[in-house]
Amino acid sequence: MSTLARPVRKREVLGARSERRVKEILGVARQVFSENGYENATTLDIARQAGISEATVFSYFTSKRDLCMQVIKGWYDEISLVLEQEVPMVEGTRAQLHFVVHKHLVTLMQDGTGMCKLVLSEGRSADADFAGLIAELKRRYTAPLMKVLAAAQRSGEVRQDMPLPLLRDMVYGSMEHVLWDYMVNRNKPDIATTAGQLTDMLWTAFVPVEQSQQKLAQFREDVAEALRRLEN
Amino acid sequence: MSTLARPVRKREVLGARSERRVKEILGVARQVFSENGYENATTLDIARQAGISEATVFSYFTSKRDLCMQVIKGWYDEISLVLEQEVPMVEGTRAQLHFVVHKHLVTLMQDGTGMCKLVLSEGRSADADFAGLIAELKRRYTAPLMKVLAAAQRSGEVRQDMPLPLLRDMVYGSMEHVLWDYMVNRNKPDIATTAGQLTDMLWTAFVPVEQSQQKLAQFREDVAEALRRLEN
Amino acid sequence: MSTLARPVRKREVLGARSERRVKEILGVARQVFSENGYENATTLDIARQAGISEATVFSYFTSKRDLCMQVIKGWYDEISLVLEQEVPMVEGTRAQLHFVVHKHLVTLMQDGTGMCKLVLSEGRSADADFAGLIAELKRRYTAPLMKVLAAAQRSGEVRQDMPLPLLRDMVYGSMEHVLWDYMVNRNKPDIATTAGQLTDMLWTAFVPVEQSQQKLAQFREDVAEALRRLEN
Amino acid sequence: MSTLARPVRKREVLGARSERRVKEILGVARQVFSENGYENATTLDIARQAGISEATVFSYFTSKRDLCMQVIKGWYDEISLVLEQEVPMVEGTRAQLHFVVHKHLVTLMQDGTGMCKLVLSEGRSADADFAGLIAELKRRYTAPLMKVLAAAQRSGEVRQDMPLPLLRDMVYGSMEHVLWDYMVNRNKPDIATTAGQLTDMLWTAFVPVEQSQQKLAQFREDVAEALRRLEN
DNA sequence: AATGAATGAGCATTCATTCAT
């Protein structure tokens, strides 16, 4: 099942020209895969759009699946790198959350929804390797925000009674559905506005409740206590 | 809406036996499609698992696509019906939100997430009909909650400065990611707990900020006033 | 290969109701076959248009091929019968030729070219039985004209230096192409006019040459003889 | 004219080897199609007989239909070219008619009548493209004779009171039936003889009636006059 | 290094035909 150790001779040592080729192919493949999805994209299509032969594609990548995985990995690496570098430059937890949300929406929206579809749809696949890799990439991609939220939880700036993964799911899940809506219904919302609104609500949800309902509860407790004393 | 008018050999469902067959096939197909996705599922596989010939499958469904659409529709119809009936029986907006969240998680979790995958993956598809149908089904499925939230917005119980679709996206998006997590990492969370936490945060996010704070302030004011009078 | 002696029980003894059924089916089948050709006609289509089930069709006819053969035979029988009865009622060889030509064109043209196509196209088929039957039917169909021409040849009214089959081929071949033209190009000529012109030319071709060129040749011979004598 | 713009895997013929392959396949296909007719010929059969895989066939031809069309076109092109070149080399209208008739009979007879069957049978077909192409090819094929006849009509050498298409139909229709006879009954006539007889009759039918009779009368007159003078 | 050429393995779909009821 695993695609290791085939007796096929594939290029391993990459010269400068080779490297350029690889990038060329990856570029085209990203486009083709994101436009058609994994199953409906064809290696021929990729080769033709890259101006090379199918055989050449297969001399740089062991299989269609391999190529697709590299495409996805490349995309994640790029965007992850950006987040890793830029998130720390933003000050304040809320601002960082906003930054991540905004960046995510902008990036996936401008990509024409292609990569979004690809990652979301093909992220599963019966193939375990595939799914595993994606999970790992996703972990790296969401790490910057996770770090921020974790720290905020430790400092008490964010609710501590909620599991961190749940917070993450709320952030990325919400955005994903927004994007999905855009993809399917083709009605592009104003990114800045949506990012603002989303951040607003998310932050409201994340902030410790003692600042609102919990405080109320506490106060209610105090009053109850006062009443008890009073009755006595 | 778009089925061709060819002299199709498709049987109209008439007798009781037919109906059973259709359900049988739909059942198997749901399984196969949700396990492998549309593209990787084969009609032969479905036929074999149903213990019938491929031809028989095609005598009840005009095409693979048709079959898949009916599978998805059937699944949505089931769950939509439940929601439509039960949501109104729950009292209070927050409780209704909690009910929907809990139901959704339970249903998809116990379904092995297969249908979830299928719907999410095939929701796009190059085919317009397909995507259109799914969009419609989704609309019906989310309608009960949407009604609740809309009413709550009108009554001021829920923030009015946020677009309704965004609220919906937060609810369903968050849940989807939770399920995704489960699917990929196979770590099944406690559904009741997760549903509670999610509802908690969502509700916090939805409730008008001023309202909760105002309420708090008002309450504090009232109590303070009462205390003053009492002490006097 | 031959379709004899299958253990299948087919209806043999036909009651009055059965006979009606057979005719009904044959009527519909003629339509369907002539509209779509043998290969593209389906037994389902025939059954549906006859308002019965496929199974019923197969209880009256052993196979699709059988049905088609009977259709063709029925058509030929009808038109042959007419010719056999009416041709002798026309007086004069030329008039009889004209009658046959006109009848043939009218019949095939009004039939919407369907049967024409069917007979002409499916007349061959890899099946020897099929082709054999058609040949026989054709023989009967062309017999009336053949008789007329044969008699005319014997009486010297028609050239005797041409094989009778060749005369027949000219008559039916010419007409067939005229019909073909109509079928493909959809430009319907005036039947009466075309029949007249065709008869005119055919008759001119059939009439003994001594009445024209042969007479001339004879005359030339005479003159040559005279010249010879003169030179002597 | 009507080939789809899908990302077809069809090879463009480039090298010498490709060209050979194409011809190889076309050769086999001509055989298979003409033996079994379009519907009963299978791509697998063609591939096997060509000693290659089905996939290879489909890499040179977009579809079965495409392949068949090319076969027919190829055949027509060959024979059309010959006629276009050789007919003008023959002198005299009658001789040209004879040449075309003879050539046609020889060609189709030696071809085993397979192509004849194919063209006749598939000339219609529900497919408009197909029928259209064949009509065009037929037009080209019959053009040389048509030109000859048209000129002859203009010069008065051939009857002007008959539509040109009718003349054509008589020529090709007659021949077709002769071939049909051969095909079905397997009695091969002597081609030269048949060609002569057919030409004789056709020419008799085409030549203006008055002309031949007038010529005869004129000739008789002239000779009589000469004789009178001579005798005096 | 690059590719033209070839293909094995599938897959959805069709349809004449059978048979239990």
Next chain:
DNA sequence: CATGAATGAATGCTCATTCAT
């Protein structure tokens, strides 16, 4: 007598992948 139901056997067509040159 009629048929609903079921199917075996084909068939056209696709595509990732290999390999000699």
